[in-house]
Amino acid sequence: MIILTGGAGFIGSCMLAELNASGINDVLIVDSLGKGQKWKNLVGKTYLDIVSKESFRSMMSVGEFTIDVDAVIHLGACSSTTETNADYLYDNNYQYSVEVAEFAAANEARFIYASSAATYGDGSRGYSDVTTDLRPLNMYGYSKHLFDQWIRLQGMESTCVGLKFFNVFGPNEYHKGSMASMVSKAVLQIEERGYVELFKSSDATYGDGGQLRDFIYVKDVCSVMMQLLDDTDVNGILNLGTGVARSWNDLMAAVFAAMERPVDIRYIDMPAELAKQYQNFTQADMTTFASKLPHVRFGSLEESVADYVNGYLTREWPYL
Numbered sequence: 400m401i402i403l404t405g406g407a408g409f410i411g412s413c414m415l416a417e418l419n420a421s422g423i424n425d426v427l428i429v430d431s432l433g434k435g436q437k438w439k440n441l442v443g444k445t446y447l448d449i450v451s452k453e454s455f456r457s458m459m460s461v462g463e464f465t466i467d468v469d470a471v472i473h474l475g476a477c478s479s480t481t482e483t484n485a486d487y488l489y490d491n492n493y494q495y496s497v498e499v500a501e502f503a504a505a506n507e508a509r510f511i512y513a514s515s516a517a518t519y520g521d522g523s524r525g526y527s528d529v530t531t532d533l534r535p536l537n538m539y540g541y542s543k544h545l546f547d548q549w550i551r552l553q554g555m556e557s558t559c560v561g562l563k564f565f566n567v568f569g570p571n572e573y574h575k576g577s578m579a580s581m582v583s584k585a586v587l588q589i590e591e592r593g594y595v596e597l598f599k600s601s602d603a604t605y606g607d608g609g610q611l612r613d614f615i616y617v618k619d620v621c622s623v624m625m626q627l628l629d630d631t632d633v634n635g636i637l638n639l640g641t642g643v644a645r646s647w648n649d650l651m652a653a654v655f656a657a658m659e660r661p662v663d664i665r666y667i668d669m670p671a672e673l674a675k676q677y678q679n680f681t682q683a684d685m686t687t688f689a690s691k692l693p694h695v696r697f698g699s700l701e702e703s704v705a706d707y708v709n710g711y712l713t714r715e716w717p718y719l
Contacts, residue, residue: 404429404475409572412440417621437574470509492542510559518544527684536676565640569617570719586712594663601674607666608648613640616703640683657708
């Protein structure tokens, strides 16, 4: 059995689809469907059951598992970079993750978990996954950094995999609201009014829309995790981006091209509270990743955006 936390979420539900495609159906999902459209992420997919995080915590504490656990893929976390409840983030993203990691270790299960590029803060200390002295800009990033550090202190870096996701986009992110990718938001804006709004730059180093991000398609992310499930010799805390930073203008140009519309980008002021913690540049240093998984290749930004836009966002059923 595979335990997939966050299995009804964006990356988790796409990973479930990959597992099913490989003939793996004995998956226990740990998640909450809530009152929104998140349930649609699970339509057409096969799994054993869904349990809440609270129930799973109880199950872990009393050992309520009669089936062998082969792997734990821990993607369940609060991913909002604007969440201000530090106690909630500490419990949900750090303490809960510690419990899941200890459970996986006790069951000798393969453990793969989601970290984040938010751990790097403003990037002034670089984007190398071997750097440990980091200064995250928000509590979300700090909660992820704390868990990475815990993994290292426990000596588990050599037995599990932590993936520092950069800017992931793709199907099944509708329920994320304001935290959905700009690709998803852009398609809605273009369909409604014919143009896209981007934040003006708050740093003279970058032109408006020229701020740079390492965008990676969720299908590439899931493909990597599938490889890591099988290749238990590959371990460590690794960056997972493409290693190539592209601008917001590039991203929007790819969306307009996929929709066969003329590019029309309009720039608006960035909110003051966001400007204080805004990353103008992110780019994964993929040196460690390439040394461990040298044959992995990622799709281009334009190819990935076109697949997402035409295969999902402009279709009646936009879910993977």
